[in-house]
Amino acid sequence: MNKKIGFFAFAVVFVFFFLSAVYLHPFGEPSETDMDDYFIDNGQNETGANNVVTSIVFDYRGYDTLGEATVLFTAVAGVAVAFRRLKK
Amino acid sequence: MRGMSKIVRTITNILYSFIIIFGFYIIMHGHLTPGGGFQGGAVVASAFALLVVSYGALKIKDMLKAKNFSVSECSGLLAFIGLGFLGIGTVFFYNFLAGKGGLFGNVIYGINPGDLNTAGVLPLMNIAVGIEVLSGLTLIILYMFNANNPKEEK
Amino acid sequence: MIEDIAQIVVLLIIISTGYLAIKMKDLLGAVISLSIMSLLLSLEFYILQAPDVAIAEAGIGAGLTTAIFVLAIRGTKRMEGS
Incomplete structure (x- = not known):
């Protein structure tokens, strides 16, 4: 019984992933390119960085990087609490 | 906790300075080449x-202290x-130093290798995030290492 | 053409090392297999022209995660189920 349920779940997941792989959008051809074109055209003029990825991560999407740094800080605080040394 | 074998220690002695230099290279050239603060900090931390x-625990204890790393992470x-906050005259995270000339350099537009x-403000942010991540x-x-060996800590 | 062949080979090795990481009874061997999987995944990102993600994957996935797992295994037992 357990094996049948497992096989059924595997079949459902396999069909789902297979169909989504078949109907995947063609690689390297996005349908909406307005924002990408704006970043590629004006990124160097507005920020002065030659690397477009850095100009997006630290300038256009600065809040995202701030949240990422805060998440890392919180993770370190959590590890420090979990592995603290108890007083004897 | 004891250290690992002599082979591992010899390879570590040769390699670790180069890995640290490579990580700081990634942090410093974050606005010119692939990489940035997060990636370079991860390389230095590795x-x-x-x-x-x-x-082992005894040889590392004097070199890497948790208190110093805590202070540098917060800073x-x-x-x-x-x-x-320095760019709050326009908006938060505004790049107020871009294209100022003088010490901050003049940008050559188009396809070029770029200047450091x-x-x-992007390289300064890269350095800050790099220090925090490493x-x-x-x-x-x-x-985790100090929690594993409570007796050798003293 | 040569990129496609390299991609297929790398993906096959990624799948086999992931399977080994699940099936191994020796946890240290499983961790090393997982680290090889991360290294090949970073190579795959590099083939797909995403060097940023490749550097992050090689630093965190192959370096730091392996160190954390090795420290955790030293604190517990090496063999699974014993």
Whole structure:
């Protein structure tokens, strides 16, 4: 019984992933390119960085990087609490 | 906890300085080449993790102290937020140093290898995030390492 | 053409090392297999022209995660189920 349920779940997941792989959008051809074109055209003029990825991560999407740094800080605080040394 | 074998220690002695230099290269050239603060900090932290795993507790205790890394992590995050607040005359995270000329360099537009002192506030943010990430990831390793051997700590 | 062949080979090795990481009874061997999987995944990102993600994957996935797992295994037992 357990094996049948497992096989059924595997079949459902396999069909789902297979169909989504078949109907995947063609690689390297996005349908909406307005924002990408704006970043590629004006990124160097507005920020002065030659690397477009850095100009997006630290300038256009600065809040995202701030949240990422805060998440890392919180993770370190959590590890420090979990592995603290108890007083004897 | 004892260290690992002599082969691992010899390879670590040769390699770890190069890994640290490579990580700081990634942090410093974050606005010119692929990479940035997060990636370079992770590379430097992996060099420290190599030191921690290959040597034992007693030899590492004087070199890597948790308190110093804690201070540098907090200062890195504070520097990042402070650099964001410096541009608050326009908006938060405004790049107020870009294209100022003088010390901050003149940007050559088009396809070029680029200079180190362009891009305004982005390299400073890269350095701040790099310091924060390398200290934070090293702190996680050090806390787990110290929790494993309570007796050798004294 | 040569990129496609390299991609297929790398993906096959990624799948086999992931399977080994699940099936191994020796946890240290499983961790090393997982680290090889991360390294090949970063190579795959590099083939797909995403060097940023490749550097992050090689630093965190192959370096730091392996160190954390090795420290955790030293604190517990090496063999699974014993």
